[in-house]
Amino acid sequence: MKIGVLGAGQLGRMLAIAAYPLGHQMAFTANSEDEPSVLLGKAFISDGTQDSTEQLTSASEVITFESENTDVEIVKKISKKTPVYPGAKSLFTTQHRGREKAIFDNLGIPCAPYQMVNSLADLQTAVDAIGLPAILKTATEGYDGKGQFVIRSDDQLEKAWLSMHGVEAILEGFVNFKRELSLIAVRGIDNSHKYYPLVENTHHNGILRLTTAPAENISVKVQEQAEHYMQTLLDEMEHVGVLTIELFETSDGLVVNEMAPRVHNSGHWSIEGARTSQFENHVRAITGSPLGETACLQQYCAMINIIGEHGPVDKVLELGNAHLHLYGKSERKGRKLGHITITANTLSELNKALNALDAFMP
Ligand SMILES: Nc1ncnc2c1ncn2[C@@H]1O[C@H](COP(=O)(O)OP(=O)(O)OP(=O)(O)O)[C@@H](O)[C@H]1O
Numbered sequence: 001m002k003i004g005v006l007g008a009g010q011l012g013r014m015l016a017i018a019a020y021p022l023g024h025q026m027a028f029t030a031n032s033e034d035e036p037s038v039l040l041g042k043a044f045i046s047d048g049t050q051d052s053t054e055q056l057t058s059a060s061e062v063i064t065f066e067s068e069n070t071d072v073e074i075v076k077k078i079s080k081k082t083p084v085y086p087g088a089k090s091l092f093t094t095q096h097r098g099r100e101k102a103i104f105d106n107l108g109i110p111c112a113p114y115q116m117v118n119s120l121a122d123l124q125t126a127v128d129a130i131g132l133p134a135i136l137k138t139a140t141e142g143y144d145g146k147g148q149f150v151i152r153s154d155d156q157l158e159k160a161w162l163s164m165h166g167v168e169a170i171l172e173g174f175v176n177f178k179r180e181l182s183l184i185a186v187r188g189i190d191n192s193h194k195y196y197p198l199v200e201n202t203h204h205n206g207i208l209r210l211t212t213a214p215a216e217n218i219s220v221k222v223q224e225q226a227e228h229y230m231q232t233l234l235d236e237m238e239h240v241g242v243l244t245i246e247l248f249e250t251s252d253g254l255v256v257n258e259m260a261p262r263v264h265n266s267g268h269w270s271i272e273g274a275r276t277s278q279f280e281n282h283v284r285a286i287t288g289s290p291l292g293e294t295a296c297l298q299q300y301c302a303m304i305n306i307i308g309e310h311g312p313v314d315k316v317l318e319l320g321n322a323h324l325h326l327y328g329k330s331e332r333k334g335r336k337l338g339h340i341t342i343t344a345n346t347l348s349e350l351n352k353a354l355n356a357l358d359a360f361m362p
């Protein structure tokens with residue numbers, strides 16, 4: 001099929017790499033010639049003269065998007081002509097933290113206590129109700145921990161509110177978590193579902209640095225609980241494609257943090273680590289094809305993000321059980337430039353490779 005992607009970053013690039021062996025063709029909307037997906041298909045560059053979305057729609061049989069910040073109105077407009085997966089409902093819900101929390105509440109999925117905040121007075125009311133510490137986040141557009149303020153004492157309220165620059169915000173109670181996990185799943189047009197194993201995520205300065213897959217010491221019950229939350233969300237939003245939920249593991253069980261209506265950084269390990277990668281499964285889902293098996297190929301897998309600078313990439317190539325993925329982006333502080341996958345049959349083999357690559361860790 002002819003698949004169109006709104007956006008041309010590394011997610012689109014890896015979707016394309018997965019789509020070509022299945023015989024599909026790819027097209028993208030891009031802001032410039034330099035974006036990671038541009039060389040992997042037809043690119044419609046927004047140059048102000050032509051409507052690149054319109055061009056993409058005419059050139060595609062099915063459309064998907066790379067970011068939850070995609071304009072819902074544009075997706076609704078495209079949907080009149082060409083199917084867009086995931087649909088407007090998933091996009092509308094997941095691009096606003098308040099709507100996301102409301103759907104968790106409605107479906108009985110545990111999440112942090114929260115209140116929407118539109119003024120300093122609202123913030124005071126929310127802090128009175130929720131208590132401190134708490135996190136103030138912009139309701140929309142946050143990523144990599146940007147647009148967040150951790151409030152620890154009452155004298156920080158004004159500073160926290162000012163840091164939101166007047167946009168709608170949400171105050172969330174601080175969750176005392178043991179570790180952070182994520183679950184990636186895919187739902188097909190025919191309502192088939194597949195779930196990857198829960199993985200463990202380590203962040204530094206708000207940016208994901210390391211994923212280990214599967215997460216250690218996850219009982220069958222916990223995996224099933226996470227899959228149950230996921231299934232209710234997939235079905236409620238009539239989601240087609242990959243959906244990711246980020247969770248906190250606490251002493252009282254799982255608490256859902258947020259979700260993303262797309263392939264996710266914490267699923268990049270699946271390219272070499274699982275029978276079918278998250279990218280291939282997203283492509284299969286949106287093209288109405290049977291979904292692929294999600295089981296791990298080896299006992300242990302890890303994914304290290306390459307952030308800010310490329311670093312000693314030859315070290316990756318020298319290892320027998322590591323794979324390098326570079327996105328063709330230039331170096332910039334805090335930027336995701338690529339990732340490394342390590343696969344291993346024993347924990348010591350995994351740790352040996354992680355040690356050899358410690359230059360990539362913060
Ligand atoms: N309610 C909370 N309690 C405790 N820690 C939190 C809470 N919300 C967020 N955090 C921490 O801040 C990190 C970033 O928050 P969140 O995932 O909501 O933001 P984001 O900017 O969308 O991040 P990303 O794009 O990396 O997923 C989380 O991974 C977690 O470590």
Ligand SMILES: [Mg+2]
Pocket residue numbers: 246257258
């Ligand atoms: Mg997050």
